Amino acid sequence: MSNEQLKAYLEITFPTCKLENTIDFPVLIVEKNLLFATMLQLKENPTTLFDFLFCQTAVDYLSRFELVYHLTSTTFRHDLVVKVILEDRDNAEVASVYNLWNASELYENELFDLFGIRFTNHPNLRRIMLGSEWPGYPLRKDYTDVNILIP
Amino acid sequence: METPTQLIPVEDAPDEFIINVGPQHPSTHGVLRLKVKLDGEQILDIEPHLGYIHRGIEKISESLGYKQFIYLTSRMDYLSAHMNNQACSLIVEKGLQIEVPERAKAIRILMCELQRMASHQLWWGSAGLDMGAVSPFFFAFREREQILEIFEETCGTRLTMNYITPGGVMNDIYPTFVKKVKDLIKQFKVNIHEYDKLLTGNIIFQKRTQDVGILSRDLAISLAATGPVARASGLTCDVRKLHPYDGYEKLDFKEVILDKGDSFARYMVRLEELKQSMHIIDQLIDNIPEGEYRTKIKGVIKLPAGEYYQRVETARGELGVYIVSDGHKTPYRIKYRTPNFSNLGVLQYIAKGAKIGDLVAIMATLDLIIPDIDR
Numbered sequence: 001m002s003n004e005q006l007k008a009y010l011e012i013t014f015p016t017c018k019l020e021n022t023i024d025f026p027v028l029i030v031e032k033n034l035l036f037a038t039m040l041q042l043k044e045n046p047t048t049l050f051d052f053l054f055c056q057t058a059v060d061y062l063s064r065f066e067l068v069y070h071l072t073s074t075t076f077r078h079d080l081v082v083k084v085i086l087e088d089r090d091n092a093e094v095a096s097v098y099n100l101w102n103a104s105e106l107y108e109n110e111l112f113d114l115f116g117i118r119f120t121n122h123p124n125l126r127r128i129m130l131g132s133e134w135p136g137y138p139l140r141k142d143y144t145d146v147n148i149l150i151p
Numbered sequence: 152m153e154t155p156t157q158l159i160p161v162e163d164a165p166d167e168f169i170i171n172v173g174p175q176h177p178s179t180h181g182v183l184r185l186k187v188k189l190d191g192e193q194i195l196d197i198e199p200h201l202g203y204i205h206r207g208i209e210k211i212s213e214s215l216g217y218k219q220f221i222y223l224t225s226r227m228d229y230l231s232a233h234m235n236n237q238a239c240s241l242i243v244e245k246g247l248q249i250e251v252p253e254r255a256k257a258i259r260i261l262m263c264e265l266q267r268m269a270s271h272q273l274w275w276g277s278a279g280l281d282m283g284a285v286s287p288f289f290f291a292f293r294e295r296e297q298i299l300e301i302f303e304e305t306c307g308t309r310l311t312m313n314y315i316t317p318g319g320v321m322n323d324i325y326p327t328f329v330k331k332v333k334d335l336i337k338q339f340k341v342n343i344h345e346y347d348k349l350l351t352g353n354i355i356f357q358k359r360t361q362d363v364g365i366l367s368r369d370l371a372i373s374l375a376a377t378g379p380v381a382r383a384s385g386l387t388c389d390v391r392k393l394h395p396y397d398g399y400e401k402l403d404f405k406e407v408i409l410d411k412g413d414s415f416a417r418y419m420v421r422l423e424e425l426k427q428s429m430h431i432i433d434q435l436i437d438n439i440p441e442g443e444y445r446t447k448i449k450g451v452i453k454l455p456a457g458e459y460y461q462r463v464e465t466a467r468g469e470l471g472v473y474i475v476s477d478g479h480k481t482p483y484r485i486k487y488r489t490p491n492f493s494n495l496g497v498l499q500y501i502a503k504g505a506k507i508g509d510l511v512a513i514m515a516t517l518d519l520i521i522p523d524i525d526r
Contacts, residue, residue, distance in 0.1 A: 022458040023245065054375050055460075055471050055488040070460070070471070070488075074372055074386065077393065103375035106496045129202030129525060138210055 001047075001078045009047065010080075014038065025070070027081045035084050036095040042071065042080070043100050049073045050080060053101035056108070058115050060141045065092050065117060086117065096122040114139040166190055172510065174203050180277065181521030185498075185510075192506045197499040205525040212485045217243050217452040218317060220485065225311035227489060228523035230270040231465035233262045236315040238472045241396055242461035243317040246454035246476065253440040255319030256398045261332070261435055262302075262314060264428040268339075269298040270466035271421045271428075274518045278418065279350050281515040282359050287349050294342060297335050301328065317452065319445030332436055336429055346422065360414035364501040364513035367412060374500065375493045378468025379424065380517060383417040385410035390464040404431050417516040453480050467491055467518060491523040 001009065007019055007026045017038070020027040030038045042050045055070035065086040072079045086092045096119035097104045108119045109128040116137035119125060127134065136143050173184040182203035188196040208227065212220035224235035237259055244251060251259075276291030299309040304325040306314040314321050350356050366376070371384040381388045389406040391399040407423040409416040454476040462471045468490025475484040494517055502513050 022460070024458075024460045051372050052375060054377075054469065054493075055473060055486070057473060057486040057488075059475050059484045068473070070473075074388075101375065102370070102373045102500070103493055103496055106492065110492075124198075128200070129205045131202065138207060 001076060003078070006048075006078050006080065013041075013045075022081065025079045025081045027083055029083045029085070032084055032086060032094055036097065036100075039069075039082065039097050039100055042082070048078075048080075049075045051075070051101075053097070053103050053107075056097075056104055056111070058111050058117060058139075060089075060115065060139065062141050063087075063089070065089060065115065067094060067111075067117070069097070091118075092116065093118040093120060095120050098122055113137075116140065167195065170507075174200075180514075180519065183495075183519070183521045183524070187507070187510070189507065192508075194502050194505050194507060194510060197502055197510075199495055199498065201495075201521075201525050203525065204522050206522075208526045209485055209487065212482060214481055216480050217454060217482070218450075220482070221316065222311075222313050224487070225313055226522060227487065227526055228465055228467060228470070228491065228520045229310055230273060230520060231266060231467065231470075232310065232312045233259075233266040233315055234463050234465040235470060236313060237263060237397070238461055238463040238470050240315050240317045241463065242459050242472050242474055243452060243454065245461060246457075246459050246474075247317075247448065247452065249318060249446055249448060251319055251397070252443040252446060253398075254442045255444050257435050257439045258320050258324055258444065259315055259397050260399065260402070261432060261439070262306075262312075262320075264431045265298050265301065265332070267466045268425055268428045269295050271425050272298075274421060274466075275346060275350070278515040278518075279356070281511050282356060284350060284353065284356065287346075290342075290345055290349060294335070294339055297331075297338075301331050301335070304328065304331075316445070318448045319443070321445075323444045324439075329436060329439070332432065336432055336436070339429065343425065346425075351418075351422065357415065359509075359512050360418060360516065363414045363509045364505060364516070365411075365413045366497055366501050368410070370500055371412075371497070374496045376468070376497050377493065378465070378490050379407075379417055379420040380468065380494050380497060382407060383409050383420045384412035388469065390462050390469050394462060396461075396463060402431055402434055414512050414516040417518075421518075451480050453478060454482070462488075465490055467520065467523070468494060487526060489523045489526065491519050491521075495519055495524055 003026050010028055018029040042048050050071040050073050052072045052074050057068050059066045067084040069082040096108055108122055111117050112125055113127040113129050168189045170187050170189055171184055172187055174182040184200040186198040187194055208223050221236055221239040224239055225232040227235055272291045272295045276288040279287030303309050305328055306312040366384045368385045371381045371386050377388045392406050404427045407420050409420055456476055456478040459474045462469050470490055471488030473486040474482045477483040502510050
């Protein structure tokens with residue numbers, strides 16, 4: 001489907017979600033508690049079939065986190081960005097999508113390590129790069145490095 | 152970080168052991184630690200531990216300008232430096248809506264394909280080395296050396312080139328460039344038969360790689376594997392074909408796809424890609440358009456506020472650059488979706504049930520570059 005067709009289809013299928021556009025992809029903004037159900041539908045639905053999660057990341061806006069999922073379909077080759085907004089930055093927690101895409105195991109470990117976002121139902125949530133003793137979460141905008149030599 | 156220890160018996164099951172492969176094991180080609188749970192020689196589980204070379208490239212990039220952070224990307228996948236630079240240049244050009252001169256586009260493709268060849272040659276040599284064949288390494292370096300000499304003349308360096316910049320390329324090609332590339336391709340077309348003689352037809356090598364570490368197509372999709380690893384499992388994923396950039400759509404080349412998914416299939420895909428890269432260079436080397444090699448752009452770049460995503464095909468798969476801009480002279484957030492990070496996830500699935508010796512063969516054909524995983 002082209003981006004326009006995909007947007008029209010998503011507007012009908014997910015009437016409660018907001019639709020936006022970036023220069024490359026259509027963007028679907030999903031409620032936090034509906035994330036897993038929406039993702040399941042996007043993956044299983046025979047008209048969309050988003051079976052390839054090629055990028056999962058987060059952006060810190062100081063008042064909130066935005067989780068960004070980049071999806072593509074290996075059958076139709078259309079792309080979609082799904083976003084979830086996490087308002088509570090200190091206790092950021094969201095459902096893992098590991099059961100839909102195994103790739104998210106490492107992506108979510110990285111997000112937990114560098115942003116401090118917890119994922120429920122994740123098989124092995126751990127700080128994959130910095131180790132369990134590192135103070136703070138470096139990719140947050142208000143992070144200060146206690147070990148920095150030349151500030 | 153916890154200290155790596157050797158041979159820890161698992162408490163409830165006295166036959167099971169945990170062994171740390173790495174962080175300094177030669178077959179990991181860098182500092183990656185694999186916590187391997189073993190029953191005798193059989194692998195029960197693998198847990199990768201990263202971060203030994205984590206430099207925080209994404210965090211540093213948030214305080215650098217749009218012309219500056221490109222230099223750091225050469226240090227991620229250092230065998231695909233040109234392609235990493237190209238991804239960042241393309242995303243800046245997309246944001247500023249700049250058209251790149253035709254000459255620059257041709258030079259970019261030539262450089263990237265030479266880089267892909269150099270990368271696959273080094274991989275071919277080291278894959279042999281991992282499995283006990285020492286001679287291939289010297290044969291691989293013979294050709295790779297020639298390519299690096301060409302890079303050195305035009306770009307000034309041999310590994311971290313930083314040659315491709317927003318708007319085009321840094322310098323025009325060196326006067327002897329065309330002749331040297333032609334000589335190289337002519338020579339390599341003769342020499343590539345030695346690759347088959349030395350390793351492909353070697354019965355020990357075949358027995359060690361065939362039916363070892365089989366990755367199914369469905370698993371490759373679920374794990375977001377890309378590059379030769381996914382193409383050996385029958386998944387179409389070449390960004391040069393799916394989302395062409397810099398004029399790849401005008402060139403004739405095949406996307407190499409095999410469907411067996413074992414270590415030997417991954418080996419054959421890379422060997423075939425070497426020939427395809429030569430084919431691309433053949434089409435372009437006599438047809439480099441005349442003209443400018445770079446459009447002039449401002450010293451300080453400010454991308455309009457918004458989100459940008461650009462993907463390119465490196466020697467190891469799909470590299471994605473995701474930039475969130477707030478209109479200032481530095482990016483608000485930059486994320487590199489690196490091919491090796493996703494391909495690392497494959498390891499624990501395909502190595503389960505294999506012998507510890509097979510782990511080395513699997514690691515060799517996955518071709519992981521550790522700085523690209525850690526960033």
